[in-house]
Amino acid sequence: MAKNSVDAYGAAGKTNLLFFDPDGLVLVTDQNSPLYDERVHLPEDEDMARNIDYQGVLEPIAVSKNPETGDTEVVIGRQRVKNARLANKWRRERGAAPIQVPGYVHKGNRRDALDVIVSENEVRQADSPLGRAEKMRRLMAIGRSEQQVAVIFGCKVATVRNTLALLECTAAVQKAVESGAINMTHATLLAKLEPAEQRTKVTELVAAGEGAKPHERARKQRAVLGAAQQRMKTRKQILQELDSVTGERAEALRWVLGMESDAMSTLEEAA
Known part of the structure; x- marks a missing residue:
């Protein structure tokens, strides 16, 4: 006899995952609502929409039923819903089936929803630049094109190329990027230099940025790269x-x- 999913995967339990038409979900814009988050006003992100168009919404959202209106309101996942709508617009234009958004019902009290909203966005650990570059390299090694990798990462092809350039840099440059002492633009430029020159320049860039405020730091580090270097x-x-x-x-x-x-x-x- 076939095992149920809980037994098959050794899970401790299961919940019912629901699927929604993103156009039927309500994004709360009333600032007096406990579900309001100012990021609801952010514009659509075409890179994210292309990613959703390619592989759907991978991370479920959370919803809550408004007891006064009966609307199904989004607790977490506003950007996923917003960009799923854009992806579906494109899909309808080319005759493809629309994407549904997976979600679960928020079980907590609506008045405490802000706790969940903040935690869901703030308690995250972003991938490091070097980690992103390595994942991009692995995807291309198994046959993904630059365009496909860009869609998967929700970015432009130019960003893929610049990120991959980090893998061509010396360990000193990679360490400086990982620590935040220099940025990816610097690394992209340094990747064009010989290894010895990379190590010299990155030492100068790190020294120039130490203790400086962001604007001053950018100016000093730009000067290190040389006045002849045309700004991007x-x-x-x-x-x-x-x-x-x-x-x-x-x-x-x-x-x-x-x-x-x-x-x-x-x-x-x-x-």
Whole structure:
């Protein structure tokens, strides 16, 4: 006789996981509600929506029934719901089945919901830059493309390339990034240098940033990299330049942004 899921997996118990149409869930915007969180006003994140479009909502949300209105309100998972709606908009446009959002019922008292809202977002340990880079490398080693890795991580292709550059850096650079002494932009630039020069420059960058306030630290570290080093352009600036160039220069700019030539019009509209 087949075992039930509790016995098969050695679980201590189980709950009923529900599935929701994201359009049927209510995101609370009333500041007097115990379920209100100002992050409800954050804009949609297209990178996150692409990730949801690709593999669905992986982490269940929590919901609560409003006793006055009967609405099913979101306790935790506002961004998942918001971006699932955007993903479903895209899916409907191409004739694909919409995604449902997994969730469970919040069992606590509604008036104490803020405790859960804060804990769910704040008591987390983000992956380290080196950890992210290694996971990206492993995904590409098993055949994932840069575009697929970007969708999986909810970022741009350029971010994947910059993150992978960390694996090409010396241990001194990697340690400085992990400790927060320098940022990923610095590491991307240092990756282009010879190992000995990387170690020299990272020592100078760390020393320049010690004890300095954020703005002053950025200025000092930028100076270490050299006045001749052109400041990195924003995505918007690069897209604007693409309107006036063609040929190899245009292809190079598309490569920087991680763009495919046939996807340019779509990405320009989303920029």
